[in-house]
Amino acid sequence: MPENETPLTELPDDRGHFGPYGGIFVAETLMAPLEELRLAYERSLDDPEFLAELDADLRHYVGRPSPIYHAERLSRELDGAQIFLKREDLNHTGAHKVNNTVGQALLAKRMGKTRIIAETGAGQHGVATATVAARLGLECVVYMGEVDVARQEANVYRMRLLGAEVRSVASGSKTLKDALNEAMRDWVANVDDTFYIIGTVAGPHPYPAMVRDFQAVIGREARAQMLEMVGRLPDALIACVGGGSNAIGLFHPFLDDREITFYGVEAAGDGLATGRHAAPLCAGTPGVLHGNRTYLMEDLDGQIIETHSISAGLDYPGVGPEHAWLKDSGRANYVAVTDQEALEAFHRLTRSEGIIPALESSHAIAQAIKMAPQMAREQILLINLSGRGDKDMHTVAARDGLTL
Amino acid sequence: MSRIATVFSALRDSGRTALIPFVTAGDPHPDATLPLMHAMVEAGADIIELGVPFSDPMADGPVIQRASERALAHHVALSDVMDMVGRFRETNQTTPVVLMGYLNPIEVMGYRRFAEQAAVAGVDGLLTVDIPPEEGDGLVAAVKACGIDPIFLLAPTSKRVRIERITRAASGFVYYVSLKGVTGAANLSLDAVRDKLAEIRTCTKLPVGVGFGIKDAATAASMAAIADAVVVGSALVSCIEDNPTDAPAAIDRIGSLLREMRRAMDGG
Incomplete structure (x- = not known):
């Protein structure tokens, strides 16, 4: 690696870049909630109380x-x-999905959000999200492509048992990418009370770094x-x-x-x-x-x-x-x-x-x-x-x- | 003076507000777009916003999502949209055309190549929904170098420091998204919009357009009283959706809706 390049362990930069990748490419309405999330997340990293609570959840739950x-x-x-x-x-x-949903749910609680949304493909992230939402008593909506709803019936039922509302997405290819689009649209319309738990290391900064x-x-x-x-x-x-x-x-x-x-x-x-x-x-x-x-x-x-x-x-x-x-x-x-x-x-x-x-x-x-x-x-x-x-x-x- | 600046200057002189219709290029069929553009001008459109179809329109509601899907069924690509603008310019050299869409098709074509081709075709402005100014330096420079105005969105969640930053990068006009939501949503609050427009105007001299949630002559007229431009999209695209196989009928309905809006905006 050339000497002037940032060491891999120190990425992303403060705007979420990993080399030319990452960043924040969203409509203007989401810029403010992403900034709010970034600040809350960065504060939690230095907060011994948050880290202790996360550690206890990972161990006992x-x-x-x-x-x-x-x-x-x-x-x-x-x-x-x-x-x-x-x-x-x-x-x-x-x-492994639950490692992330436990963390993001704690953050949602700290930020005073009362509603959780998520996208899911196979349903594992949806189940992991519905699980932590049930535990914290938060309203939960999971977006899932119509095709995936049909091929992952058991996970759809698990999410419903856990109290989540599963919304079937019929746009585009009716799979995970379309579920993600729909979750973003929900977030744009409900930014004040809603926390969007993304299930993977994609999405706008700070999600890739946070997850x-x-x-x-x-x-x-x-x-x-x-x-x-x-x-x-x-x-x-x-x-x-x-x-x-x-x-x-x-x-x-x-x-x-x-x-x-x-x-x-x-x-x-x-x-x-x-x-x-x-x-x-x-x-x-x-x-x-x-x-x-x-x-x-x-x-x-x-x-x-x-x-x-x-x-x-x-x-x-x-x-x-x-x-x-x-x-x-x-x-x-x-x-x-x-x-x-x-x-x-x-x-x-x-x-x-x-x-x-x-x-x-x-x-x-x-x-x-x-x-x-x-x-x-x-x-x-x-x-x-x-x-x-x-x-x-x-x-x-x-x-x-x-x-x- | 650019075509966009000329339009706003003339409207200001006559005390009128710009009417900006949005349609997706290639919806319901590539052949329908050119006659539709001319019909909209005839019905009173001051500027045309032409949507570039994209497979994943994250900021759009169901009506405009389906418009993209219909256009993509005919494989309408960014270069095809620019060709349509080029053909529009053969007979209309005055009505500005703004392309509205998502970054990826431009990213794949290359910023410079896109800007050059767009300028040759006669495109006047570019509104890229998913590129905030923080990521937009390269694209803004490329389009400005070709005389195309970069148009940015402002939202109810934009704080003053962002409004300042965005209006510095923008030219032509800025587009205020009147509600928290996707295109075609319906819960518009006139008072909230009025307050935000006042705040925006303390940061910039650029004309301020308002869009998202304008669906009929009455909402268009109430917005026209406080904004420099009124953008209407989903209400028009719905006319196409209602007449999927009959483009002339859709064009007629869009024309009458725009004429009603125009009349209401100009004071009856």
């Missing part, structure tokens, strides 16, 4: 720290690097746990990337450990060559969407194109701006794994270790399955097992020709 597990049988089968899993699937609500900071607990714990368990740090980190919150949460505390390589795994869907995928870092181009500049799936006219992945949580045409910068700066590698490879990894981890991974996380497992045999037995791969697969039973069964 979420169930942190999540363990690290040495997947010995899988490692033996692959006959290469040792595979370790950071078990975010064991968190309350079944994924990262709430998710960085994953990497901080993992770093200490590896040193305690095996007395050294892993050789490589692997995490799936949709918007990229679980990956940035794992990577960020290791940014200065230059000898550790990072692999972000995008969804190659039917294969990058088919165009039916959700891999903006591997096969997209830079542009501006949802409040930030980043890599996008877009056509030559600058229109956002529809994505495809078997995993609803990775089915998004953009990616967090910090990942865009980690890619350009060469600090992280981004690769893509097809639906088929992810499914094989799903079955393999289930059978070798008795752990059913989410289809999102199965993409990271698939990458480890490719890499481990090429590595020495003393080497270590640490994978973020970002969520559990219970929500994916219907999808996997359908692939096997079964209806549940």
